[in-house]
Amino acid sequence: MHRKDTGSLHPLTALAVAAWGLAAAYTGSRLASIMLGLALAIASPMAKRLLLLYAWLAAPVAVIVGMLRGYTAAADSVIGVLAVAVPVSSALSLVPPRWLARLLWTLRLPPMAAYFPLFALRLADHLGVAAKEAVHALKGRGVSGGFKLALRAPVPVVVQGFQSAAMLAEALYFKAPRKDKTWVEKPRAGRLDYIVWAVLAAWLAWKLYFNLPPIV
Amino acid sequence: MREWLFRLRGVKAGILARLDLEVPAGRVAVVGPNGSGKTTLLKVLARTLKPAEGVVEGPVRVGASWQNPYLSFYKATVKEEVEEAVRDPGRALEVLMEHGLAHVAGRSPFTLSMGEARRLSILLATLWRPEALVVDEPTTGLGPIERLRLAVWLAGLGIPYVVATHDLDFALLASDWLIALSNGRVVIEGPTLETLPRAVDALGFPEPPLLRELKRLGLTSGGGAAECIARILEAYTR
Numbered sequence: 001m002h003r004k005d006t007g008s009l010h011p012l013t014a015l016a017v018a019a020w021g022l023a024a025a026y027t028g029s030r031l032a033s034i035m036l037g038l039a040l041a042i043a044s045p046m047a048k049r050l051l052l053l054y055a056w057l058a059a060p061v062a063v064i065v066g067m068l069r070g071y072t073a074a075a076d077s078v079i080g081v082l083a084v085a086v087p088v089s090s091a092l093s094l095v096p097p098r099w100l101a102r103l104l105w106t107l108r109l110p111p112m113a114a115y116f117p118l119f120a121l122r123l124a125d126h127l128g129v130a131a132k133e134a135v136h137a138l139k140g141r142g143v144s145g146g147f148k149l150a151l152r153a154p155v156p157v158v159v160q161g162f163q164s165a166a167m168l169a170e171a172l173y174f175k176a177p178r179k180d181k182t183w184v185e186k187p188r189a190g191r192l193d194y195i196v197w198a199v200l201a202a203w204l205a206w207k208l209y210f211n212l213p214p215i216v
Numbered sequence: 217m218r219e220w221l222f223r224l225r226g227v228k229a230g231i232l233a234r235l236d237l238e239v240p241a242g243r244v245a246v247v248g249p250n251g252s253g254k255t256t257l258l259k260v261l262a263r264t265l266k267p268a269e270g271v272v273e274g275p276v277r278v279g280a281s282w283q284n285p286y287l288s289f290y291k292a293t294v295k296e297e298v299e300e301a302v303r304d305p306g307r308a309l310e311v312l313m314e315h316g317l318a319h320v321a322g323r324s325p326f327t328l329s330m331g332e333a334r335r336l337s338i339l340l341a342t343l344w345r346p347e348a349l350v351v352d353e354p355t356t357g358l359g360p361i362e363r364l365r366l367a368v369w370l371a372g373l374g375i376p377y378v379v380a381t382h383d384l385d386f387a388l389l390a391s392d393w394l395i396a397l398s399n400g401r402v403v404i405e406g407p408t409l410e411t412l413p414r415a416v417d418a419l420g421f422p423e424p425p426l427l428r429e430l431k432r433l434g435l436t437s438g439g440g441a442a443e444c445i446a447r448i449l450e451a452y453t454r
Contacts, residue, residue: 130287136264137287137337140280141301142344155290159326163286 007043009094011103013193016200021087030083032203036196037086043192044093049121057085092117099187111184126164130157220274221348221376222261227270230256231400234270239378243371245391245408246380247415253400254380255283258350261378275347279375283353285337289325294336297325301343315339315369330357335369342375349377355386364389364448384424388412389445409445 009017017036024033041050058078066074092100097118101111134153143149221241226234231253239261246254259265260272262280281288291297294317298308312318317339320332328336334354341349351370355363367389370377381387387394387408394408396415403418404411413431416423423431426448 133282133284134287136259136262136280137282137284138290139264140262140278140282140350141288141337141340142279142346152290156287156326160284160286163326 007045007094007192008096008099008190009040009091009196010187010189010193011095011100012187013189013196014091014095017091017196018088020200021084021091024083024087029203029207030079033083034079034086036199037082037088037090040094040196041086041090044090046093050090050093053089054082054086057081094192096185096187098185102184102186105184123161123165127157127161130160134160222272222274222378224260225271225273227260227267227272229260229265229267229270232256232260232267233400235400235402237395237402237405239274239395240393241376242393243376243391244378244393244395245387246378246395246397247382247384247387247419247421248397248403249419249421250382252397254397255352256400257397258352258378258380261348262350277344277346277348279341279344279346279349281334281337281341281349281351281354283356285330285333286326288337288340289333292324293322294325294328295321297336297340298343301340311339311343331359331362331366334358334366338370338373342373346375349373349375351377351379353381354379355381355383366390384412384416384421385426388424388426389448 017040020029021033021037024030041047041054044050058081061081062074062078065077097114100114104114105111131153134156135149137156138149138152143152219241220238221244222237222239224235224237224239226236228234231251235257246257248254256265258280260267261274262278263272263276264280289297291300295308295312298311299305302308302311309318309321312321315335317332317336320328320336325333325336334357338349338351338354341351354366354370358366363383363386367386370379370390379387379390381390391408393406394411394415395405396403396411396419398419404415412424412427415421416427
């Protein structure tokens with residue numbers, strides 16, 4: 001039985017948006033690309049994380065380029081980074097992994113690669129908690145000072161990460177040992193896809209008709 | 217009136233709601249169901265969690281061993297862990313022998329059994345000479361004999377400690393003062409032997425086997441029960 005994915009994006013639509021984002025970095029249209037990406041990010045169930053990710057990406061670029069080359073260059077660099085990051089990440093976050101897995105499988109690529117971002121996010125959550133606990137544990141044995149803690153805390157966290165991965169693999173094996181388990185599902189286009197394609201088509205027609213400068 | 221080790225006044229942190237509590241110096245156990253605030257209380261005592269409101273008085277140098285003992289380790293071998301803590305390569309093996317861990321001196325701390333890892337984690341928490349020790353759920357993953365041995369070993373460390381546990385038998389063996397928590401509030405507190413039967417009723421916990429046995433022998437309070445527990449501990453010390 002298929003779950004109804006009303007807020008999901010077809011992998012091809014997501015790839016079109018991602019391609020637009022990548023092309024925008026070279027050909028201009030960066031603000032339009034960011035706007036569409038932001039609209040998709042807000043529609044995504046991971047909206048908060050995505051917005052934090054963009055802030056995390058933009059802040060160091062703004063600071064470093066701002067110090068070296070001034071505010072105008074910093075703003076230009078931030079827009080350049082976000083023009084790629086925002087549409088690519090927000091579009092891909094709206095594709096159910098099993099749809100992406102199906103696409104990869106069709107392209108004769110390993111379908112499990114579609115689950116890697118999901119695993120990375122889960123691992124990031126786990127490692128975040130473990131890092132905090134490790135700092136508490138090291139403080140409890142008398143290790144003090146930010147530098148000492150920063151140097152030592154990654155060791156138990158990484159070891160724990162590997163141990164958790166081994167336990168998780170074993171648990172998954174016994175939870176779902178069937179070889180015929182469905183990891184892939186045929187993607188279906190929905191309302192959100194039609195909206196995104198309409199926006200892309202409208203923007204392209206508008207840009208061609210008015211011969212607008214690249215930044216728009 | 218007992219001398220207190222920690223004093224909490226109006227402490228608000230996590231589930232703990234305006235907690236007023238005096239923790240005596242000695243062997244103290246905190247019991248309570250999941251989510252009752254045991255770990256939060258220990259974090260407040262260890263100064264790893266700053267209360268939103270209220271005052272915590274007591275030692276600042278507090279050793280701690282948390283639920284996952286493996287997170288305390290970062291060296292390649294057990295001996296190196298202890299060497300780092302005592303800052304004397306010659307004394308590390310001596311310390312390990314003293315605490316029954318010499319047989320694992322050359323092993324990676326991450327490959328130790330849960331019981332050995334727990335003891336090493338607690339040992340490391342005491343080696344920097346803290347004024348008090350907090351230990352969170354030390355019996356998780358331990359068998360009945362290992363729990364008894366841990367209680368004996370912990371009691372022999374000679375440092376005041378507060379241990380949070382679900383294991384009421386362990387609390388009976390490893391503490392002489394009991395604090396029962398529920399929903400971030402102290403339900404009952406007092407000398408362990410007298411308080412535990414009431415805590416069992418108040419928290420709705422099943423009666424622990426050791427308490428049941430003491431009751432059967434008519435030793436629920438006074439010197440008889442203390443002597444009985446002392447004999448159990450002594451038997452496992454040998």
